[in-house]
Amino acid sequence: IERLRQLRTEASTAEGDVSFVRRMAQGRFDIVGHERSRRSGAAEDASIDVSGLLFDMPDILKDDDNGGEGGSRSGRHVEVLEPGKIALELGDQLDAVVSPSALAAVERLSEADLADLLDQLREFEVGLSQARRQLHDRIDMLQDEIARRYRDGEVTVDSVL
Amino acid sequence: SESELSTVWARFKETEKQADRDDLIVYYAPLVKYVASRIAAGLPQTVDQADLISYGMFGLIDAITKFDPERGFKFETYAVSRIKGAVLDELRSIDWVPRSVRSKAKSVERAMSKLEAQYHRPPTDSEIAEELDITETQLSNIYKQISSLGMVALDEMLAGGGSETLTFGDTLADRRDGPGMTYERAEVRQLLAQAINKMSEREKIVLTLYYYENLTLAEIGKVLGVTESRVCQIHTKAVLQLRSRFDA
Numbered sequence: 462i463e464r465l466r467q468l469r470t471e472a473s474t475a476e477g478d479v480s481f482v483r484r485m486a487q488g489r490f491d492i493v494g495h496e497r498s499r500r501s502g503a504a505e506d507a508s509i510d511v512s513g514l515l516f517d518m519p520d521i522l523k524d525d526d527n528g529g530e531g532g533s534r535s536g537r538h539v540e541v542l543e544p545g546k547i548a549l550e551l552g553d554q555l556d557a558v559v560s561p562s563a564l565a566a567v568e569r570l571s572e573a574d575l576a577d578l579l580d581q582l583r584e585f586e587v588g589l590s591q592a593r594r595q596l597h598d599r600i601d602m603l604q605d606e607i608a609r610r611y612r613d614g615e616v617t618v619d620s621v622l
Numbered sequence: 623s624e625s626e627l628s629t630v631w632a633r634f635k636e637t638e639k640q641a642d643r644d645d646l647i648v649y650y651a652p653l654v655k656y657v658a659s660r661i662a663a664g665l666p667q668t669v670d671q672a673d674l675i676s677y678g679m680f681g682l683i684d685a686i687t688k689f690d691p692e693r694g695f696k697f698e699t700y701a702v703s704r705i706k707g708a709v710l711d712e713l714r715s716i717d718w719v720p721r722s723v724r725s726k727a728k729s730v731e732r733a734m735s736k737l738e739a740q741y742h743r744p745p746t747d748s749e750i751a752e753e754l755d756i757t758e759t760q761l762s763n764i765y766k767q768i769s770s771l772g773m774v775a776l777d778e779m780l781a782g783g784g785s786e787t788l789t790f791g792d793t794l795a796d797r798r799d800g801p802g803m804t805y806e807r808a809e810v811r812q813l814l815a816q817a818i819n820k821m822s823e824r825e826k827i828v829l830t831l832y833y834y835e836n837l838t839l840a841e842i843g844k845v846l847g848v849t850e851s852r853v854c855q856i857h858t859k860a861v862l863q864l865r866s867r868f869d870a
């Protein structure tokens with residue numbers, strides 16, 4: 462059981478870091494995407510200057526909960542974790558895709574560059590989401606086994622406390 | 623662009639120009655998405671995630687203003703806890719938990735604490751209901767009401783104070799035995815483990831599996847052979863019981 466827990470903890474530590482950078486990538490994508498929709502006139506109240514962007518930030522960053530279905534929760538204990546080693550490494554990769562200056566100057570990007578940046582960000586995010594899903598499968602498989610052992614009485618909570 | 627970033631930081635710290643500050647805010651804003659969505663996971667759907675993000679943005683701006691790049695710490699690490707603190711502080715200040723539910727929870731805790739002192743063991747639901755002069759059904763409805771508010775409501779601050787908002791969940795589940803684990807925190811964690819040990823079997827199992835094994839409520843339900851919502855109720859009762867011991 463200890464081995465199982467160790468593998469589970471390793472995987473969930475990695476998963477936490479991947480989820481962290483995934484959210485960073487999604488946020489940057491949505492911020493750059495906001496510029497595109499501003500240009501296409503789609504975001505009517507979106508203004509060109511940074512203060513306008515900051516004003517819009519909550520709407521840009523929030524999850525589109527697809528009509529807010531109540532069940533969009535995994536039902537597990539969720540902590541707000543600080544990024545670990547893997548997160549910082551992946552974060553550097555994300556910085557390579559979109560640098561601080563690029564983000565700051567997004568309204569000065571050409572149409573082509575803007576589209577390009579969005580493609581790269583999307584690609585990076587998709588990669589992270591895939592890795593995250595694989596980690597979920599791995600973790601859930603380990604958790605199933607751990608849960609089974611509790612159910613069958615092979616392990617008790619006293620071993621943990 | 624590691625160096626590019628540190629250039630922006632250096633420039634901002636030196637000149638304190640709004641423009642540089644804004645660039646940093648835009649650059650780090652997604653941190654708020656991460657924090658807000660994780661906190662939202664513990665709140666009812668009625669709480670608007672966009673609001674949480676705007677609370678978090680203030681925390682981010684505060685973090686950027688206060689951060690000292692010279693110190694050699696990673697900004698993201700510092701910012702995440704500031705943002706989390708800002709969101710939770712604001713939530714508490716707008717007193718989002720309905721007063722009626724809050725007071726019911728308090729009276730259940732008081733009853734639990736009184737009965738525990740009396741019987742030197744965790745009280746049963748029928749004993750608690752009797753003490754509160756309500757039916758067991760009414761008591762179970764109170765548990766349901768509290769559960770429906772989500773984990774954040776239950777997870778009220780422990781050992782108060784300090785820049786770090788310490789919740790039950792964080793303390794119980796903290797696996798970072800490194801620098802993140804201060805002595806006080808380790809001590810509280812120990813006390814909690816002992817307290818959980820003294821609880822009745824079901825509550826003990828639910829708390830341990832949820833916080834220490836990080837199983838989902840559904841997975842715990844399979845272990846106990848009950849529904850997910852039943853597990854949710856047991857969890858609520860268990861946390862109230864823990865709080866009744868610590869608040870006492």
Ligand SMILES: Nc1nc2c(ncn2[C@@H]2O[C@@H]3COP(=O)(O)O[C@H]4[C@@H](O)[C@H](n5cnc6c(=O)[nH]c(N)nc65)O[C@@H]4COP(=O)(O)O[C@H]3[C@H]2O)c(=O)[nH]1
Pocket residue numbers: 486487488490491522523524525532533534535586587590591594
């Ligand atoms: N309750 C819960 N459900 C989860 C979680 N992670 C994934 N899902 C579910 O699984 C679907 C696919 O997720 P994905 O492969 O990461 O693929 C995602 C991801 O790559 C991306 N995405 C998700 N959120 C955002 C966002 O805020 N901004 C951007 N730019 N992309 C996002 O869009 C894809 C589709 O997202 P959705 O339509 O939301 O559809 C999601 C969602 O229904 C989770 O932690 N909790």
Ligand SMILES: Nc1nc2c(ncn2[C@@H]2O[C@@H]3COP(=O)(O)O[C@H]4[C@@H](O)[C@H](n5cnc6c(=O)[nH]c(N)nc65)O[C@@H]4COP(=O)(O)O[C@H]3[C@H]2O)c(=O)[nH]1
Pocket residue numbers: 476477480481484524525526533534535536537539596597598600601656659660663
């Ligand atoms: N082992 C395992 N772990 C899982 C699974 N799904 C999610 N997790 C992990 O559990 C955390 C909480 O998930 P949540 O309660 O659904 O809470 C989620 C969910 O409400 C929302 N979210 C994240 N991604 C999506 C998405 O793509 N679509 C939607 N609709 N919501 C999302 O943001 C919250 C936080 O997301 P994260 O920071 O990524 O944090 C997630 C992720 O690290 C899974 O199937 N197996």
